[in-house]
Amino acid sequence: MSLVKLYDTTLRDGTQAEDISFLVEDKIRIAHKLDECGIHYIEGGWPGSNPKDVAFFKDIKKEKLSQAKIAAFGSTRRAKITPDKDQNLRTLVDSKADAATIFGKTWDFHVHEALRIPLEENLELIFDSLEFLKKNMPEVFYDAEHFFDGYKSNPEYAIKTLQAAQQAGADCIILCDTNGGSMPYEIAAIVDEVKKHIKTPLGIHAHNDGECAVANSIISVQQGIVHVQGTINGFGERCGNANLCSIIPALKVKMKRDCISDAQMKTLRDLSRYVYELANLAPNKHQPYVGNSAFAHKGGVHVSAIQRHPETYEHMRPELVGNTTRVLVSDLSGRANILAKATEFNINLDSKDPVTLEILEDIKSMENRGYQFEGAEASFELLMKRALGTHRKFFSVIGFRVIDEKRTEDDQPISEATIKVKVGGKVEHTASEGHGPVNALDNALRKALEKFYPKLKDVKLHDYKVRVLPAGQGTASSIRVLIESGDKEGRWGTVGVSSNVIEASYQALVDAIEFKLHKDEETAAPKK
Amino acid sequence: MSLVKLYDTTLRDGTQAEDISFLVEDKIRIAHKLDECGIHYIEGGWPGSNPKDVAFFKDIKKEKLSQAKIAAFGSTRRAKITPDKDQNLRTLVDSKADAATIFGKTWDFHVHEALRIPLEENLELIFDSLEFLKKNMPEVFYDAEHFFDGYKSNPEYAIKTLQAAQQAGADCIILCDTNGGSMPYEIAAIVDEVKKHIKTPLGIHAHNDGECAVANSIISVQQGIVHVQGTINGFGERCGNANLCSIIPALKVKMKRDCISDAQMKTLRDLSRYVYELANLAPNKHQPYVGNSAFAHKGGVHVSAIQRHPETYEHMRPELVGNTTRVLVSDLSGRANILAKATEFNINLDSKDPVTLEILEDIKSMENRGYQFEGAEASFELLMKRALGTHRKFFSVIGFRVIDEKRTEDDQPISEATIKVKVGGKVEHTASEGHGPVNALDNALRKALEKFYPKLKDVKLHDYKVRVLPAGQGTASSIRVLIESGDKEGRWGTVGVSSNVIEASYQALVDAIEFKLHKDEETAAPKK
DSSP, rough: OBBBEEEEEETTTGGGSOOOOOOOOHHHHHHHHHHHOOEEEEEEOOOOHHHHHHHHHHHHHSOOOOSSSEEEEEEEOOSSSSSGGGGHHHHHHHTTEEEEEEEEEEEEEHHIIIIIIIIIHHHHHHHHHHHHHHHHHEEEEEEETTHHHHHHHHHHHHHHHHHHHHHTTEEEEEEETTTOOOOOHHHHHHHHOOOOOOOOOEEEEEEOOSHHHHHHHHHHHHHHHHHHEEEEEOOOOOOBBBBBBHHIIIIIISOBBBOOOHHHHHTTHHHHHHHHHHHHHOOOOTTTTTTTTEEEEHHHHHHHHHHHGEEEESSGGGGGGTTOOOEOSSSSOHHHHHHHHHHHTTOOOOOTTTHHHHHHHHHHHHTTTTTOTOOHHHHHHHHHHHEEEEOOOEEEEEEEEEEEEETTSSOOEEEEEEEEEEEEEEEEEEEEEEHHHHHHHHHHHHHHHTTOOOOOOGEEEEEEEEEOOOTTSSSOOOEEEEHHHHOOOOOOEEEESSSSSHHHHHHHHHHHHHHHHHHHHHHSSSSO | OOBBBEEEEEETGGGTTOOOOHHHHHHHHHHHHHHHHHOEEEEEEEEOOOHHHHHHHHHTTTTSSSOEEEEEEOOOOOTSGGGGGGGHHHHHHHHSSSSSEEEOOOOHHHHIIIIOOOOHHHHHHHHHHHHHHHHHSEEEEEEEHHHHHHHHHHHHHHHHHHHHHHHHOEEEEEEEEEOOOOOOOHHHHHHHHHHHHOOOOOOEEEEESOHHHHHHHHHHTTOOOOOEEEEEGGSSSTTTTOBBBHHIIIIIIIIOBBBSSSHHHTTTTHHHHHHHHHHTOOTTTTTTSSTOOOOOOOOHHHHHHHHHGGGGSSSSSSGGTOOOOOOOOOTTOOHHHHHHHHTTTTTTTTTTTTHHHOOOOOOOOHHHHOOOOOOOOHHHHHHHHHHHHHOOOOEEEEEEEEEEESSSSOOOOOOEEEEEEEEEEEEEEEEEEEEHHHHHHHHHHHHHHHHOOOGHHHHHHHHEEEEEEETTSSSOOOOEEEEEOOOOOEEEEEEEEEEHHHHHHOOOOOHHHHHHHHHHHHSSSSOO
């Protein structure tokens, strides 16, 4: 089957999302990742709208991309002037991008109400602008804004706008569901109609306001569309744009269409994570294909079946997108889950062993108190070790004190911790400052222990999450702290729960350090 | 057009999600909300699988629902025994629910590999089980597990399993996309085929592994299906179930199908929030129809157009589902956004006023330092008041100290705060304990101020969120604290940012109190 071209607009439409803003350097880094993943076009921004986007097009020229083409976004010319006098069109040419994408009005209502010009004049705007760009840019795309709403309002006029773009020589005409409310059956029928009138290759740009953006894109390809616009993780204004992380595997695995290589698709989960990271957003664990839970199994029935035949409960192999099957530990869990988890940690556990049942009981009681081991698998491993008696106590904390002090209204407070630890009969009593009480405590604890365990110097605290658990869920209102730590080799998560955030943080910090010490010991003397 | 019946499985399939677990009381409360919203069937659980679910069916009998029917979930009988001897089927009857829903195998592969019985025997399991339930329960539904995968593997056999259910008298046969990977065009074609063989009313149960669950449900209705299963907010295992919060407005507004009343649909956003609240999860702000961002506008072009004609950039009126249009403040914002926001807060702001530009500059600089006013609109209002000179300083904090102390390894630490405040020339110096340093500081601050402002006794801290902002985004690695406070009349959000969590929390606490004092003053003497 013929190639479907992927057009990413994470850097332009994606940044319209409520919680997303990228620095120019972030955009350059993301562009490299998109290029490596085989995305054909990268829309870098709207140079006519802000200086940050102008800077992107200047900087990206210095970068070496392996295959992706850079597109600059803009609109049709303003009324009453010629294209070469239009500031917005000139900025597109000046961007020296590989392609220009401009949007124009399809919907008669918008022509009357937003542009306030006659319908005929709008056709001239579209034609002139594209003709001008076609002479000055290697490739030119036309985004037919509000195409589906416009078609429903006035089909003849909507088609006329596309014909103007075709006549001007647009390389691809993209049908946009700008307001995102079109239903899949409407998309199918309208694309079918368009094909009767337009010979230029067609594209789709869907928004997710009806929770149908991915389906609408897939259906369009099924109807003969060859260019799909979307964003990584579906970032975008309101409910987001069509999610390329879901469209790509659908195209390749389900529809057997060519778009990126198998090897590139294996990096999809990494790409998704990378973009979340730079956007400073927590990944959506339930995200299709690439999310942490996408191939996670909780119910006991599923788990035992999954282990025999993954295809019974998985719609595709997670490895294809760089994801993996996960087995969850929770109050719905049976012995099969505990055993699978133990195997993951190289711990020998017998299903008939009373210890297995003991761990299950421990987990249930801890979950009732607000613990959650998903995302805190290091704490879970320590819990298993304690039940099995293979846990080693590397140190004990005799006591600590943390003081935060603010002297005047405008000064930053100072946080200071003192701590007393005991390792093999020796007592260490020390103090440290920090950015806040938990950081001060972490610094003091590690300072005290590094004397005995110098490898702790490699440990870094990567993420710290605090969650207030409402009263009624479990016994009392309590606080759960999740900490992600890492060293050169990897990262691990630990959890602590208490009515006091300092105590909860302390538990998670101690687990993080104990996990590191166990890990190093096991690496030094691996099990048979 | 004929009625589409809605079947909610939030309380059963929804709880299979990685992060969701409900107490029996939560389930009862959610059942009431679903009933009020007009959902026709509420699947309460699988009584044969755990005692918590047995308790639900017992307790719900004591409740008075206005219209919803309660369904109990289970599976077909085990091989080699008669239905009346099957423990699982008997539990369904014993549940005294209004309806029973059982799942059976459609996919030949599963019959061979999971049940390990001949294909013919599986048909007997389906027939016997449904026939038995039909005699003992008011209504009986058949969930054809893995229907679409089964149909693709062996269409003749898949249809035979449905025919067995039809012959046994099932009131509705539900086609399940259990693994969630079916594409919308497959669903359409297969439902069409099924209708040629089956006269019993058909239902759909879609999962979201391909990000198509809502579209697949909509397409099924378009093809003649009259019963839709899903969950509130799309909760469910892996990538979730079909989201009823998106399906309901699609059915009513887009497809003009009857399901719940207009008045009931206006409570959809509340229902969505309520279920998030009891599940102890943060709402997805980008959620279609009901999310905070679903009708939020950021780009300056959109905002001015929205104010003239909402239909230009909104696919439907947000009020229909109890949502509202929102205008966002961000680094993409123009004056129009600031002005719209000011109007929301009843502040007179002139677009030519240099103050408007000053606020814009302040916001940009604060956003660079990591502030975010989305979700902290009380802090934003105070910021505007400060720029306009209408902000009143109700108190000043001269200094504070917070001490957390842990004396032994097993003791909980004690947190104590001392604070000195000044109100109108009078100094108050006091102390308080708390569950952790922030709580102690909050208690001490309020204790000191309540003496001067007794109404602060009404203020409660509802939510406290901490986010570590990675270095590189803004100047240095910093911490953002978002606090949600409330009194009898409403709730408000405030924000603080600092490299020290105590300072960030302090800023947000002070804003929360200042907002309350301003609010009370304005209520007492409203503006003209």
